[in-house]
Amino acid sequence: MTNRTSLYQHHLDAGAKMVDFSGWEMPINYGSQIEEHTQVRTAAGVFDVSHMTVVDVSGVDAEAYLQRLLANDVARLDEIGRALYSGMLNDDGGVIDDLIVYRMSFGYRLVVNCATRVKDLRWMALQTTGYAVSVEERPGLGILAIHGPESIERVCQILNDCGREGESEAAAIRALGNFRGVELGDWFVARTGYTGEKGLEVILPAEQAPQLWEALLTGGVKPIGLGARDTLRLEAGMNLYGHDMDETVSPLSANMGFSIAWEPSKRDFVGRAALIAQRAELEAGRLPILTGIVLEERGVLREGQTLTCRDADGIEIGQGVVTSGTFSPTLKHSIALARVPTYTASCDVDLRSKATPVRMVKPNFVRFGKKVFE
Amino acid sequence: MSTIPDNCKFATSHEWVRIDEDGIATVGISDHAQDALGDIVFVDLPEVGATIHAKDEVAVVESVKAASDVYSPVSGEIVEINEELLDAPETVNSVPYDGGWFFKIRLEDAAELDELLDAEAYAEHCEGE
Structure with a gap:
């Protein structure tokens, strides 16, 4: 059975190309994924992520x-x-x-x-x-994510059009720090994004999502499909579940070490004992790591491509794999996340049967519209 | 979506070919193909002077979504390539039957054209996919 969000008709009206996304009919783009991507990097766009x-x-x-x-x-x-x-x-x-x-x-x-x-x-x-x-x-809730340098102001400007307490709610939203949210009646508004830009998530009763959507579009915010959501998150170096990690992958092999709270040591969370063993493996160089890679010549890195990896002495130490890859619309070349052996210092990617050197970088490519790696 | 031009012939693999003059044909990919690929970010073209056979892989299109081979609908010698696509691959998305052409080829055997689809048959082929 296919699920639809409360904005299904609005997506069609905006010219969306709809695709099946884990049983949900969702917009992949509304014409051009690259234009939508650039819209979020330079102005403001809205994503319907009510399927979450x-x-x-x-x-x-x-x-x-x-x-x-x-x-x-x-x-x-x-x-x-x-x-x-x-x-x-x-x-x-x-x-x-x-x-x-x-x-x-x-x-x-x-x-x-x-x-x-x-x-x-x-x-x-x-x-x-x-x-x-x-x-x-809470299946009755919808989520709109509004992202881009102008996003927060745009939301604040249209609150009155949604029948909200415009002035006081705008003040509360403007005061939000990163990774902070505020309950505003039946809305919850938070600054937790997936694009590397400023932005808001608005979690609200699904039946209210169309009114907010319409007000945002009238206010100049553009609809953005899940295609651009993927290129934006990858430019920001953020993982996508099922691609960059899954149940067979340690969080230590997926750049998620920062999200493991080892202290207090007596907190017995699920997986802790296994993680302690994995940490020893990592320190011994036996656990692969997730790195950023860039290809500055023509061609596009894609999920599943194989990498040949070498250590600092140029000795081949094994194979790696691209877990997420794309063309970066901001940088105009390809970027990817790849899982490689611990001591990898350089690697080649098998690009359509041709060994092509790629550069390893910190897995964070674009923040606030700008290139961030060396 | 634009209409399918009736002065072109089509391969089932979604390339179009149009006879210009003197046995020279222009080849590109169809509107249906560019729409399915999404935003095109790189196009790799064959070399001028290369001799190719019908159904050979002669070019590669990379879009935000996938890499995809382009096959020549006909045999012959490549006489010109559309170098503008190297810097402006998005032209294939905006005008696939016009400025988005890929290469020109001197036909070896005009009879090969008879094996290709006309506009009406190609429209049916796309419907059926």
Whole structure:
């Protein structure tokens, strides 16, 4: 069965090319993916990401439950509205999903991937044993992500058109720091993005999404498809679940080390024991790492391409694989994330049966519209 | 989507060929093909002077979505390539039957054209995909 968001007709009206995305009919682009990409880097665009799964966690043990469930520590969320990125791991330390968790007045809100919805909910339910906690999916909520250098101002300007308390809500939104959110009646507005630009996520009752969408488009914000969402996140060096990591991959092999809260050492989160062993493997050079690579000549790096990797002495030490690759519309050449042996110092990619040298860089290519790697 | 020009013949692999004059034909990819590929970011063209056979891989189109081979619908010698596409590959998206042409070829055997689809048959072929 195919699911549709409350904006389905609005997508068609905007000229969207619709594709199946994990059982949802979603817009891949509205004409040109590259123009949409540039729109977000230079002005403001809106994404319908209502297919993503919202899960609310409440109850007296909500904090303790999430401290067990997640590799990052929700105790770091010392104020209502703060947000955290985390992996949700299995006992082997593999990544079941990556997610954002917000601290809310009622407890916590998680936003997880749509492609992993069923297994995520099953896993979360399984882990509730022994905790006084309620884990509730919120299918009635929609999410609009508005991103780009002009995005926050554009949203603030159209609040009155959506029947909101324009002035006070705009002040609250403008005051938000990065990875902070605020509950505004039945809306939750947060600055947690997936593009490398300033931006807002608005989580709201799905039936209100069309009014916000229309007001944004009238206010000059352009609709952006999931195609540009992918090139924007890759330029920002951000992972995509199912591509850059999955249940067979350690978060330490997926640049997710920053999201593992090792301290306090007595916090026994799912996967901790396996991660400790993986950390020793990494230090011994036996765990592959995720790196950024760039191809500055003609050609496009694509997921699945093989890399031949060499150490600092030029000795071949094994193969790597491109986990996400694309043409970067901002840089005008190809960029990718690739998993390679630990001590890789240089590599060639098999580009249509031709060994082509690529450059290894930190996996962060574009921030705020500008190139960020050396 | 623009209409399919009836002065072209088409391969089932979505290339078009148009006879200009004196046995010289121009080849490109169809509007249907460019639409399916999405934004085109690189085009690799054959070399002038190369002799090719019908159905040979002669060019490569890289879009935001995928790399895709372009096959020559006819046999002959490449006499000219559209170098503008090297700097402005998006021309293939905007005007596939006009400024977005790929190469010109001196036909070896005009009878090969009879094996290709006319506009109407090509439209049906696209419908059926």
